[in-house]
Amino acid sequence: MSKLGPICHFLSPVSCDSLVLQGLMCERGAGVWLMMDLKDKVAVVTGAAQGLGRSFVEILLKNGSKVALIDVNKSVGNELKATLDEEYGRDRAEFYAADVSSEEDFKGVFEKIVEKFGRIDIVCNNAGIINEKHWEKTIAINLGGVVRGTYLALEHMKKENGGNGGVIVNIASMAGLGPLPVAPIYTATKHGVVGFSRAMAAVSKMVDYGVRINILCPWFVKTSLLSFLNSEEHTGIFFPLKGFTEMMMENHGCLEVDAVAKAFLVLVKDESKNGEVLMIEPEGAAFVSLPQWGKDFPSTPVSLQ
Numbered sequence: 001m002s003k004l005g006p007i008c009h010f011l012s013p014v015s016c017d018s019l020v021l022q023g024l025m026c027e028r029g030a031g032v033w034l035m036m037d038l039k040d041k042v043a044v045v046t047g048a049a050q051g052l053g054r055s056f057v058e059i060l061l062k063n064g065s066k067v068a069l070i071d072v073n074k075s076v077g078n079e080l081k082a083t084l085d086e087e088y089g090r091d092r093a094e095f096y097a098a099d100v101s102s103e104e105d106f107k108g109v110f111e112k113i114v115e116k117f118g119r120i121d122i123v124c125n126n127a128g129i130i131n132e133k134h135w136e137k138t139i140a141i142n143l144g145g146v147v148r149g150t151y152l153a154l155e156h157m158k159k160e161n162g163g164n165g166g167v168i169v170n171i172a173s174m175a176g177l178g179p180l181p182v183a184p185i186y187t188a189t190k191h192g193v194v195g196f197s198r199a200m201a202a203v204s205k206m207v208d209y210g211v212r213i214n215i216l217c218p219w220f221v222k223t224s225l226l227s228f229l230n231s232e233e234h235t236g237i238f239f240p241l242k243g244f245t246e247m248m249m250e251n252h253g254c255l256e257v258d259a260v261a262k263a264f265l266v267l268v269k270d271e272s273k274n275g276e277v278l279m280i281e282p283e284g285a286a287f288v289s290l291p292q293w294g295k296d297f298p299s300t301p302v303s304l305q
């Protein structure tokens with residue numbers, strides 16, 4: 001997290017212009033803030049083999065980072081590694097097979113990643129599933145995997161451990177901001193990701209870990225995940241409600257992964273952002289103002305007399 005905050009008064013106008021031109025600085029109001037330079041940074045992405053995770057990997061590579069891909073799907077992950085080697089060279093991306101719901105798996109690959117790349121600057125906890133029937137598994141992956149990935153990231157990134165600081169982006173969903181009736185467990189896990197990540201961002205600021213933690217909340221996106229909405233095995237007792245999400249997509253559309261990747265990059269690069277929730281819908285992206293106790297908590301007084 002940049003300590004420099006608005007830095008224009010510390011730099012000469014020429015330096016400021018140069019930093020803005022390089023996209024390393026953005027001007028906002030009376031001050032300017034640094035934008036993280038992704039060249040040669042080391043990123044970790046979970047659920048990286050396909051869908052949104054693959055789009056986050058590719059936008060990071062396009063911006064000069066090296067990326068460690070983590071996914072439970074070994075075959076698809078190795079195929080993607082081969083594709084990326086062709087496009088970006090053999091030393092820019094590495095695939096690690098692991099289940100984010102397994103402490104042994106996840107901890108082990110983090111250690112291998114640091115051993116190979118020497119550092120970690122960016123972590124995206126993206127892996128997630130839909131399964132309302134086997135809901136314990138959904139909680140273990142969607143929330144447990146994000147908690148574990150955040151804790152492991154901080155162990156390697158926080159300055160008090162000799163880390164370089166950096167940024168963690170946890171992938172929630174619009175279902176992390178409001179309930180999806182077809183998927184109460186999925187909704188619970190995504191609300192958990194939002195709450196946990198906001199709390200951890202506050203801890204990081206208070207203890208000065210030097211690590212920003214932000215949350216991305218996408219609307220429906222065209223990936224394989226949505227195919228599970230048509231599967232009774234995954235939607236369980238809520239299967240009769242499957243038309244509900246189809247209606248939502250008919251009414252409001254469905255995003256492409258590339259649009260979500262651009263929103264992801266905003267949370268990675270803008271060093272003024274910590275504890276921020278960025279939602280993205282077909283209409284566009286916007287930072288969400290969530291209630292905070294003691295501030296603008298929307299409420300209606302009730303008499304207990």
Ligand SMILES: NC(=O)C1=CN([C@@H]2O[C@H](COP(=O)(O)OP(=O)(O)OC[C@H]3O[C@@H](n4cnc5c(N)ncnc54)[C@H](O)[C@@H]3O)[C@@H](O)[C@H]2O)C=CC1
Binds near residue numbers: 050129224
């Ligand atoms: N597709 C959508 O409409 C939306 C998706 N999201 C979230 O975005 C994230 C990515 O979803 P999609 O790309 O759409 O899904 P996807 O199903 O296309 O990709 C998910 C990836 O995660 C991997 N994965 C699943 N369980 C894992 C585990 N235990 N350990 C490691 N990897 C595992 C899968 O192998 C797969 O490669 C999820 O957290 C999802 O909840 C959020 C909002 C909308």
Ligand SMILES: CCCCCC(=O)CC\C=C/C=C/C=C/[C@@H](O)[C@@H](O)CCCC(=O)O
Binds near residue numbers: 177179181182229
């Ligand atoms: C279980 C399906 C998950 C698919 C992947 C996602 O995470 C998609 C999430 C996209 C949108 C979620 C919107 C949630 C909206 C709620 O706040 C609530 O408004 C829904 C009720 C809408 C209504 O009553 O019309």
